[in-house]
Amino acid sequence: MADNTAPTRKMPLLGRVLALAKPYAALFAATTLLALLLAPLSVLRPYLIKVMVDEYIAPDKVGQLTQIAIFLIVLLIVEAGLQYVFQYGTSWLGQGVVRDLRVRVFQHITNLRLSYFDRTPIGTSTTRTINDIEAINSVFSEGIITIIADLLSLIAVLGVMFYTSWKLTLVCMITLPFLVAAAYVFKEKVKASFQVVRNQISKMNAFMQERITGMRIVQIFNAEEQEAQRFRAINREYTKANLDAILYYAVFFPVVEIIAAASLGLMVWWGAGRVLSNEVTLGALVAFPIYINMLFRPIRMLADKFNTLQMGLVASERVFALLDRKEFIANTGKLKPERFRGDLTFEDVSFAYNDEDFVLKDVNFHISAGQTLAIVGSTGSGKTTTMSLLTRFYDIQQGHIKVDGHDIRDYELHAYRRRIALVLQDVFLFSGTVMENITLRDASISRERVIEAAQMIGAHEFIEKMPGGYEYQVMERGATLSMGQRQLISFVRALVFDPDILILDEATSSIDPETESVIQFAIETLIAKRTSIIIAHRLSTIRHADKVLVLDKGQVEEFGSHDELLQNEDGAYRRLYEMQFLEPA
Numbered sequence: 001m002a003d004n005t006a007p008t009r010k011m012p013l014l015g016r017v018l019a020l021a022k023p024y025a026a027l028f029a030a031t032t033l034l035a036l037l038l039a040p041l042s043v044l045r046p047y048l049i050k051v052m053v054d055e056y057i058a059p060d061k062v063g064q065l066t067q068i069a070i071f072l073i074v075l076l077i078v079e080a081g082l083q084y085v086f087q088y089g090t091s092w093l094g095q096g097v098v099r100d101l102r103v104r105v106f107q108h109i110t111n112l113r114l115s116y117f118d119r120t121p122i123g124t125s126t127t128r129t130i131n132d133i134e135a136i137n138s139v140f141s142e143g144i145i146t147i148i149a150d151l152l153s154l155i156a157v158l159g160v161m162f163y164t165s166w167k168l169t170l171v172c173m174i175t176l177p178f179l180v181a182a183a184y185v186f187k188e189k190v191k192a193s194f195q196v197v198r199n200q201i202s203k204m205n206a207f208m209q210e211r212i213t214g215m216r217i218v219q220i221f222n223a224e225e226q227e228a229q230r231f232r233a234i235n236r237e238y239t240k241a242n243l244d245a246i247l248y249y250a251v252f253f254p255v256v257e258i259i260a261a262a263s264l265g266l267m268v269w270w271g272a273g274r275v276l277s278n279e280v281t282l283g284a285l286v287a288f289p290i291y292i293n294m295l296f297r298p299i300r301m302l303a304d305k306f307n308t309l310q311m312g313l314v315a316s317e318r319v320f321a322l323l324d325r326k327e328f329i330a331n332t333g334k335l336k337p338e339r340f341r342g343d344l345t346f347e348d349v350s351f352a353y354n355d356e357d358f359v360l361k362d363v364n365f366h367i368s369a370g371q372t373l374a375i376v377g378s379t380g381s382g383k384t385t386t387m388s389l390l391t392r393f394y395d396i397q398q399g400h401i402k403v404d405g406h407d408i409r410d411y412e413l414h415a416y417r418r419r420i421a422l423v424l425q426d427v428f429l430f431s432g433t434v435m436e437n438i439t440l441r442d443a444s445i446s447r448e449r450v451i452e453a454a455q456m457i458g459a460h461e462f463i464e465k466m467p468g469g470y471e472y473q474v475m476e477r478g479a480t481l482s483m484g485q486r487q488l489i490s491f492v493r494a495l496v497f498d499p500d501i502l503i504l505d506e507a508t509s510s511i512d513p514e515t516e517s518v519i520q521f522a523i524e525t526l527i528a529k530r531t532s533i534i535i536a537h538r539l540s541t542i543r544h545a546d547k548v549l550v551l552d553k554g555q556v557e558e559f560g561s562h563d564e565l566l567q568n569e570d571g572a573y574r575r576l577y578e579m580q581f582l583e584p585a
Contacts (some may be wrong), residue, residue: 030339035146094140124202125322167279339500345366356552373548434463
């Protein structure tokens with residue numbers, strides 16, 4: 001990915017990054033003040049050495065050196081203490097900004113509509129939240145404030161050098177153009193290589209996340225070697241990008257040392273003769289090697305710090321691009337009912353994921369409060385899409401979806417979803433205890449309420465048998481539990497929130513017949529108390545539904561009760577029923 005941070009945009013971007021430190025304005029000001037104090041203090045030491053040589057050692061007044069030596073030691077201690085506070089302060093500032101920004105980005109991501117996740121690899125979002133934000137930390141800990149400190153130090157060093165001996169200073173600066181040219185080349189080369197590094201990190205994170213998530217598929221189809229080869233190729237590119245950066249460092253730093261040595265050699269060659277002719281003092285000749293080191297070291301580090309700053313800005317632009325995404329489900333509704341009756345209507349609903357290819361077309365149906373609707377149809381007919389629209393994971397392009405006579409967009413989003421529960425075929429459990437997976441850390445849900453729901457479902461017995469019971473630690477995605485156990489836990493999770501509308505999306509498809517028989521009575525008891533929607537391939541699970549909706553290619557093919565649809569000998573539902581329950585002749 002090319003660096004699209006144009007020069008005209010870098011300053012506004014830098015201003016936006018610095019604005020992140022607004023909650024830490026006092027600390028930012030304090031570290032900047034320390035930078036201003038450290039600049040003159042750092043050049044005071046070599047100047048004192050010059051004074052010691054010229055005014056005490058050369059005139060043979062060694063006995064009077066005690067006071068200035070003590071002052072020099074105190075100065076060293078004070079400078080070391082201030083350097084510690086400065087380094088710690090800038091690092092703390094960076095970490096504080098990173099901490100706040102990570103929370104902000106995470107909250108932003110969790111509120112994005114699902115279409116963002118449909119087309120964005122999870123590894124990319126992970127890179128933005130972790131790697132790129134960590135690069136922004138360097139803007140504060142190694143970037144702008146330390147660059148200011150180094151520039152102030154350079155100005156102070158040059159000022160004292162010219163004050164001490166302008167001729168000797170000019171001789172020392174003969175090699176400076178070569179250093180500036182080397183620093184510029186280094187800066188440009190490292191910037192380009194670091195951009196590649198950032199892109200490769202993002203690709204690697206996305207690849208790793210996807211393969212680890214799909215490890216069962218990789219292993220069952222013996223694709224380990226093929227995936228390893230692809231990973232080696234990505235890793236090779238990542239390594240190459242890092243090695244390119246290391247190469248530039250390996251060349252640049254020795255070049256700086258050579259240029260600094262040349263400057264020192266010129267200073268000694270020219271200065272020694274001028275000491276003999278009294279044009280330059282002996283103290284100046286002793287102090288200037290220290291000045292040269294103090295001059296060249298910041299210049300050498302400035303090139304690296306400017307790269308660090310640029311990389312932080314590149315990373316921040318990516319993070320801000322994510323934060324600037326406005327892909328939210330519009331939450332302009334004002335209605336916040338305590339409960340729903342559960343009356344549900346689809347009126348001429350049409351929907352397309354890409355605003356062009358409609359997957360639902362003019363869908364119409366109505367179920368009264370407390371009724372159970374079963375949705376059946378072939379794969380790709382639009383069953384799950386219908387439920388995604390009802391839960392407002394996506395917004396429709398045409399028509400209306402109404403709950404209790406109001407368009408669902410008229411309800412405040414969180415209040416609306418609070419009254420709906422969803423049980424999916426692909427159960428997702430988080431790392432944590434069984435209790436945490438059921439309550440999702442909602443403090444309003446009591447342990448007694450969880451146990452009661454688990455007993456109704458028939459999950460209490462198997463949960464109690466696990467080590468720790470409800471405190472049993474579930475591994476990522478529930479890897480240590482059977483599919484049926486995960487499904488039961490997800491069912492309890494839905495029930496403890498006491499929804500007014502309950503959606504079961506193939507919720508019993510992964511449960512064995514014995515487990516299904518355990519929960520079937522509980523399901524029937526529960527759906528009798530609320531509006532329920534069941535999506536299922538197995539028609540045995542929907543016999544007691546009040547209404548059946550048959551979808552085909554996004555359109556309503558049939559709608560009615562189980563008995564009504566069976567009476568239609570040429571109907572799609574009758575064909576599905578006969579395929580599943582009638583023995584072949």
